[in-house]
Amino acid sequence: MEDNKTIIIYDSTLRDGAQAGGISYTLEDKLKIVERLDKFGVKFIEAGNPGSNIKDQEFFARVKKMKLKNATLIAFGSTRRVGIDVKDDPNIQSLIAADTEAVAIFGKSWDFHVKEVLKTTEDENLQMIYDTIKYLKSLGKYVVFDAEHFFDGYKNNRKYALETLKVAKEAGADSLDLCDTNGGTFPMDIYNITKEVVEMFPGTLIGIHCHNDTGMAVANSIMAVLAGARQVQGTINGYGERCGNADLITLIPNLQLKLGFKCVPDENIKHLTSLSRYVAEIANMIPNERAPYVGAYAFTHKAGMHIDAVKKNPASFEHINPEIVGNTRRIVLSEVAGRATILDKIREIDPTVTKDSPVTKEIIDELKRLENEGYQFESAEASFEMLIRKKLGLYQPFFTLKEFKVLINEPAVEYSSSAIVKIAVDGVTAITAAEGDGPVHALDSALRKALEKFYPELKEVHLVDYKVRVLNAETATAAKVRVLIESTDGKDTWTTVGVSTDIVNASWIALVDSLEYKLCKEKVGK
Numbered sequence: 001m002e003d004n005k006t007i008i009i010y011d012s013t014l015r016d017g018a019q020a021g022g023i024s025y026t027l028e029d030k031l032k033i034v035e036r037l038d039k040f041g042v043k044f045i046e047a048g049n050p051g052s053n054i055k056d057q058e059f060f061a062r063v064k065k066m067k068l069k070n071a072t073l074i075a076f077g078s079t080r081r082v083g084i085d086v087k088d089d090p091n092i093q094s095l096i097a098a099d100t101e102a103v104a105i106f107g108k109s110w111d112f113h114v115k116e117v118l119k120t121t122e123d124e125n126l127q128m129i130y131d132t133i134k135y136l137k138s139l140g141k142y143v144v145f146d147a148e149h150f151f152d153g154y155k156n157n158r159k160y161a162l163e164t165l166k167v168a169k170e171a172g173a174d175s176l177d178l179c180d181t182n183g184g185t186f187p188m189d190i191y192n193i194t195k196e197v198v199e200m201f202p203g204t205l206i207g208i209h210c211h212n213d214t215g216m217a218v219a220n221s222i223m224a225v226l227a228g229a230r231q232v233q234g235t236i237n238g239y240g241e242r243c244g245n246a247d248l249i250t251l252i253p254n255l256q257l258k259l260g261f262k263c264v265p266d267e268n269i270k271h272l273t274s275l276s277r278y279v280a281e282i283a284n285m286i287p288n289e290r291a292p293y294v295g296a297y298a299f300t301h302k303a304g305m306h307i308d309a310v311k312k313n314p315a316s317f318e319h320i321n322p323e324i325v326g327n328t329r330r331i332v333l334s335e336v337a338g339r340a341t342i343l344d345k346i347r348e349i350d351p352t353v354t355k356d357s358p359v360t361k362e363i364i365d366e367l368k369r370l371e372n373e374g375y376q377f378e379s380a381e382a383s384f385e386m387l388i389r390k391k392l393g394l395y396q397p398f399f400t401l402k403e404f405k406v407l408i409n410e411p412a413v414e415y416s417s418s419a420i421v422k423i424a425v426d427g428v429t430a431i432t433a434a435e436g437d438g439p440v441h442a443l444d445s446a447l448r449k450a451l452e453k454f455y456p457e458l459k460e461v462h463l464v465d466y467k468v469r470v471l472n473a474e475t476a477t478a479a480k481v482r483v484l485i486e487s488t489d490g491k492d493t494w495t496t497v498g499v500s501t502d503i504v505n506a507s508w509i510a511l512v513d514s515l516e517y518k519l520c521k522e523k524v525g526k
Contacts, residue, residue, distance in 0.1 A: 007261045008231040010044040010144075010177075010207065011037055011248060013279060015076050017239035018048075022285065029282045030059050031066070037236075038071040040275055041264035044144075046074040046233075050098040051091030060098040074144065075100045079107040079128040082120045086131045095136070102142035105132050106179070109164040110153030122160060126167045133171035144231075145173040146209060151185040154193050165197065175205035175231055180220060183213030183243060191223040198228030207231030210246045212238060217246035222254060225261065232263075236279040237288065249276045250292045253325055273326035293325045300330040302378065307331055307341050332378035339364060349385065350392050363391050373499055374471045374482050380497035382517040383510070389520065398519045399451060400424045401512075406439040406504055417442040425454045440466065440507040447511060460489040461518050468503060485510040489518060 014030050017023065025033070030047065037045050047063065048056035063073060075098035080086040087093075095103050107129040108114050114125045129145070136143050145168040147153075153161035165176050178194060185193075190210075198206050208224035208231070210217040221232050232255070238247030249272060255261040256269060273294040280287045289296040299322040301307045309316035314329070322329050331341055339355060342364055346353045353360060366387065367377070377384040389395040402422040409416055415435035419442035422431045432450040436442030444463065452458050465486035470479045483506040486495045494517055498509030 004230075005261050006230065007225060007255055007263045008043045008205070008207075009041075009248065009252065009263050010046065010074075010231055010233040011042045011235065012046040012076075012209075012233055012245065013037070013235040013239060015046045015048050016241065016245050017235040017283075019241040020239040020244065023239060023283050025283070027055060027059050027062065031063060032282060033236075033279060034063060034066065034068070034071070034073070036275060036278055038068045039268075040271060041268045042071050044074050044102065045071045046076050046104055047100075049076045051077050051094035057094065057097070060100065064099060072102050072142070073100045074102045074104050076104045076106070079105055079125075079132040082118055082124060082128070086135045092132065092135070096139065100141075102144065103136055104144040104146055104177075105129075105136070105173075106146035106148045107132070107164060107168070108149065108153075109147040109161045109179075110149035111157045111160045112153075113149055126163065129164055130167045130171045133168055133173050137172035143173050144175045144177055144207070146177045146179055148179050149181045150178040151180045151189065151193060152182055155185075155189075162197075162200065165201070169201060169204060175207050176201060177207030177209050177231060177233060178224070178229070179209040180211055180217075181209075183211030183217065185220065186214070187216060187219050187223045190220040191227045194224040194227035194229050205231055207233060208246075209233040211240065212243040212245060212247075215243070217244070218250050218254065221246045221251055222259075225255060225259075237276055237283075237285070237291070239279075239283065239285070247291075249294055253293050253320075257320060257324065269324060270326045293320075294327055296330070296379075298322070299327055300332055300378075302332045304339075304341065332381075342367065345381075345384065346388055346392075349388055349394065353392075359391055363388060366391065370499075374480050375497055375499050376482065377497065380484060380495045380510075382494035383496040383513045386496075386513050386517055386520070395520070398425070398455065398516055402429065404443065404446070404508070406443055408439065409435075415442070419443040419446040421446040421450050423447075423450050425451075428454075430454075439504050440511075443504065443508065444511055447515070451515060455519060457489075457522055458515060458518065461487055461515065463514075464488050464493065465495075466507075468506075471499070481506050483507045483510045485514055487514045487518070492521075494518075 014033060018025055034045055048059055050056045050060055075095050077091050077095045080089040080092055108118060108125050111122055114120060114122055118125060133143050133145060147164055150161055168176060206229045208221050208229045210220040232251060234246035234248040234251055236248055238244040252263045253272060256263045276294040277287055292298060299318055301310050306317050343355050343360055346363060402424060404419060404421045406419045409418060416437060417439040418435045420433045430450045430453060432446050434442055434445035434449055436445050448458060463485060467484040469482045471482055472479050478501060480501050481503050483498045484495055486493060496510045496513035498506040500506035
């Protein structure tokens with residue numbers, strides 16, 4: 001057993017997380033995530049089920065070559081099948097072939113599943129649990145027993161659910177992990193039942209595995225820890241089947257920063273935000289901007305009174321310093337941000353402007369007018385900076401649009417759209433054409449092709465995200481849309497916005513702002 005304040009973090013991003021809708025890891029993806037989790041200080045990495053697919057078998061063959069510093073890999077599988085010897089079970093043999101130091105075995109703890117899913121007797125199920133764990137222990141494996149549907153089983157047949165744990169322990173299981181597989185148990189029930197199990201098995205490592213079907217996976221996991229569980233299973237960003245699993249990105253700082261438990265080395269907590277975003281990127285999932293601790297909005301302040309208070313003392317509206325978890329504080333610009341916040345942004349460009357300067361009121365009035373039309377500058381600070389520069393007289397157009405045309409190619413052969421752009425730079429006219437996967441892509445390609453002749457530095461710029469929001473859906477196809485474009489030059493990232501009843505025109509507005517923002521930065525930096 002670990003000391004009383006140490007929590008063993010058991011990550012299942014590569015196994016349970018892979019069962020989330022929309023996620024399909026490649027073998028290389030899994031290797032990258034293992035490396036990052038090991039560096040972060042995770043104790044166990046449940047990396048896959050070698051008995052279920054060839055990809056996981058190949059993964060375990062490859063991952064053996066990695067030299068992990070902190071983590072122990074776990075291969076996951078079920079108890080032996082009904083009516084066969086454990087040595088003859090192909091899934092058990094796949095676990096052995098994975099050649100991991102540790103294995104996780106899940107077995108039925110709910111008599112309903114024993115009868116209706118396995119179609120066997122309660123005694124046979126107990127024997128399956130015993131035989132499987134005993135056999136794996138005889139081979140020198142560290143064995144985690146996942147008591148599947150334990151809490152539902154306990155509530156329906158307490159005696160039998162507890163009996164499955166007793167049998168697993170007698171067979172030599174190193175830890176007993178209680179699973180709220182359906183995710184329907186409430187926190188106080190988790191606490192009371194876990195506490196009973198901890199007291200029933202003194203000196204045994206008790207773990208918790210929660211699903212988020214009622215939105216309480218993190219809370220339930222914390223209650224289990226307070227009841228004495230010392231191993232916590234979960235996934236990065238809460239990825240998992242149905243509504244997901246307990247989110248380790250929220251759980252770890254809650255346990256370590258708020259409750260004083262030790263989950264990972266203290267110096268690694270600052271990598272929490274980057275870990276969350278790294279795994280989201282590999283999983284090809286959009287990061288949750290409102291995620292506790294690590295979301296883009298977790299330490300974002302918009303209301304004027306909040307902003308004023310945070311500037312005086314961040315603790316007024318922040319429960320921790322965002323830098324502790326690798327996040328940053330953001331002050332967003334909007335009609336409710338307050339004159340002082342907007343003035344601070346103006347002064348970044350022109351320090352001579354005061355709150356009484358006429359241009360300050362002009363910018364605030366323009367901001368309110370544009371937001372009334374559907375613009376939002378909270379996530380599009382580059383567009384807001386361009387607005388300020390125009391009002392301050394610090395802007396000169398880098399090019400003039402003569403015209404553009406966008407064509408939809410049907411039937412599409414290689415590309416679905418094409419665009420023609422005619423611009424002028426210092427009296428020199430350029431006409432270019434390009435094809436693309438959609439009208440916006442074609443327009444973006446044609447515009448860049450035209451401008452790169454005059455501004456080679458734009459070759460560094462590319463789009464990394466494109467979002468469209470319908471603002472007044474009740475007008476159907478005549479609805480106004482807001483387009484957000486995120487761009488990068490490999491060093492910096494910025495976002496611009498455009499609004500129109502025409503999605504192509506809204507995209508054009510945001511595209512122009514993006515490229516001119518880059519050119520302005522280059523000009524100011526020279």
